[in-house]
Amino acid sequence: MPGKMRIQQTIIALFVTSLFLFLPQHRGVLASSTFKLQKGKTLIYGHNLNEGDIGVPGLVFINKRGMFKTGRTWSEIITRGRINPSSHTWISRYGSVTFNNFGKDFPDGGMNEAGLFIWEMNEEADYPKNDSLPKLNQMNWMQYILDNYSTTEEAIRCASEFEIDGWACHFFVGDAEGNTAAIAFINGEVVVHTGDEMPVPALFNSPYDRELELSKYFRGFGGEYQPDETDPNVPRFVRTAVMIDNYQKEDDPIDYGFYMLKTLRVFNDPEWSILFDAQNRTVHFRTRINPERKTLVMDEIDFSNNEPALVLNMATAFSGNILSVFKPYSKSIMQHFIRFELLPVLPKDFYTHGDLSARQFTDRIVNHTDSYTDSTNHFFKGTWESSRTEDEDEPHFLINFDVEGNAVTAVISPDSGDAPYNVDNLRMSGHQFCFTFQTKSGKILEVKGTIRDNEMLVNLQGIEDSYGDYTLKRTH
Known part of the structure; x- marks a missing residue:
């Protein structure tokens, strides 16, 4: 037994080390989680945002269909000379609900009205370079997918149709049928796990192959260690598989989804915990600041472009159905959010390394959607x-x-x-x-x-x- 314990401790140490090796230096300690829970009529997509309890602010956007948009690269946003700009334009086919902390059309993740879900998680990435392809930053690319596609297969194809920049991420995608994919960018190549190559429909902050490698030491994956879903020493990948297997049809899917998110927390309570019920077309979320459960019913949302996009601060004190408290999007809302909520938690070198002041960075984020005012577009x-x-x-x-x-x-x-x-x-x-x-x-x-x-x-x-x-x- 002592020998087994030493082996287990070594494996856990390797796992923890692998997590920290892949954390980007400018965003602190990251430990986000995304999963799919699908059994019978239940189809839930869940996400935790863990950022070391730094108080990450966020906005919920209701994005409309039939909207003209121009893409942006992150280097274009963050550098004084607007290096490597994007010229790609599109008109959105679908409306969507997204959770953003860097402005309109810059989501962390979300779901569109066709039931397509996508979320990013920080991980080492080497985005392919191809000057012949249109360019987008990684957040804009996610919005493009939600604006235009309905299936995981289409999202996978889209990974090879753009030159992406921004900070290093990999992506979890799922659709209304429950088809999922993990999309990564490794050594300048698009690497996809889907179908049989994705036995556990979940993604964290390590490469999917690395998660599979570590899981082999646990029962259910060919190993000898008994996984406990509540044991933080067991990889989240393995614990997620156990919790999915333990879900029973009599369990309330939303309650169980939030239980999974709570169980997958790292360090502290998650900054954000979000569930998309793809079958019942509802969105549920809570934040660490305001843990009351908030709900959106997508079938109650007017996604037409008769009115502008809608927005709500995630930390709102309201609970229950919150559609009525959304406000029409405006630059003043975005400017106030960046100045008083986002900038105070961002490391200063996040934007100064591009030779921008805080005010210039704010203006870039707030005004990046203004291209529609140029009639030449x-x-x-x-x-x-x-x-x-x-x-x-x-x-x-x-x-x-x-x-x-x-x-x-x-x-x-x-x-x-x-x-x-x-x-x-x-x-x-x-x-x-x-x-x-x-x-x-x-x-x-x-x-x-x-x-x-x-x-x-x-x-x-x-x-x-x-x-x-x-x-x-x-x-x-």
């Missing part, structure tokens, strides 16, 4: 008309894009004299777009297109029929 705006031909079977139609603030609307007008059709599922990334519309007869059509100067190349598809390719010209 509205390359899609206007009326686009297909060519008329003598062929009566050849459809003739108009597509009109309009912008009000950063909200984008679109309608399609047929030549039949019918009233214009409202566009649904609008998504644009760069100069490529896609949307659907439903005709008066109930037929659903999909339009995919690319804009090149004053020319729009469009493909029109029905559910089973193809209506061909068309070239539209901007008329005004």
Whole structure:
């Protein structure tokens, strides 16, 4: 027995050492946790933010669909000369609920209305470099995924479609079907664990392969040590597997999810504990400062772009359903938050190493979304008309894009004299777009297109029929 105890102590020491080796130097002690709990009709995604009890502030955002956005790199935000800027633009297809501590469209994580979940955790990362790809910082990249995709498979593909910068992170992704992935960036390559390569649907602050390696010493994974879900000396990865296995159908899934988050705490109570119930489409969270449980029902949220994004301080004293206490997003809210809540807990060299003052850093974060005010970015705006031909079977139609603030609307007008059709599922990334519309007869059509100067190349598809390719010209 003494020999076994020494071996166990050595393994635990190695585990703890591996955690600290991968902690970034500028953000203190980090020990965040993310998991999926799925059994029967239960599908919960949970996250703890542990940052050594430094009092991390945060905002909850309700982000809208149909919003025009321009990406940013972190080097662009943090350096006086705006080094390596992004020029990528998009229009959001989905609304989402996100938890942010660095401003609008800079989430720590969240879920969109299609049930796609993503969260970051600090870990060593070597993001691939590719000048031919569009650029985004790692938070902006997460918002891009929530704005545009509905499945884990799409999120995995997106990891290879951008050059990402920012601090070192790896990412947990899950969708409404329960498909999960751990996405990391190691030695300049995208490394993904999913399906059978992800036997425990959880991610912490060590590489997934390292978690698998350490788990082999415990029962249930081929080892001899009995794991106790409440023992902080047992890796969180192993304890999470035990707690998932111990979940019973009679357990309340939200109560059990919060029990898991409490059990996975490191050092102190988590700064944030958040649950997304993907089946019942609800969001539940509490903070260390205000531990009362707060709830959002996603089906009660208007994700349309008729009104601006909504925001709420995570530390609000309200409990229960909190939708009614959200406020329309404004720069003044963001500026107050950064000045009085974020900056006091940030190490000063976090922003001064880019030769910025506190005021300049605040202005960069607050104003980074202002690109929509530049009309030169509205390359899609206007009326686009297909060519008329003598062929009566050849459809003739108009597509009109309009912008009000950063909200984008679109309608399609047929030549039949019918009233214009409202566009649904609008998504644009760069100069490529896609949307659907439903005709008066109930037929659903999909339009995919690319804009090149004053020319729009469009493909029109029905559910089973193809209506061909068309070239539209901007008329005004």
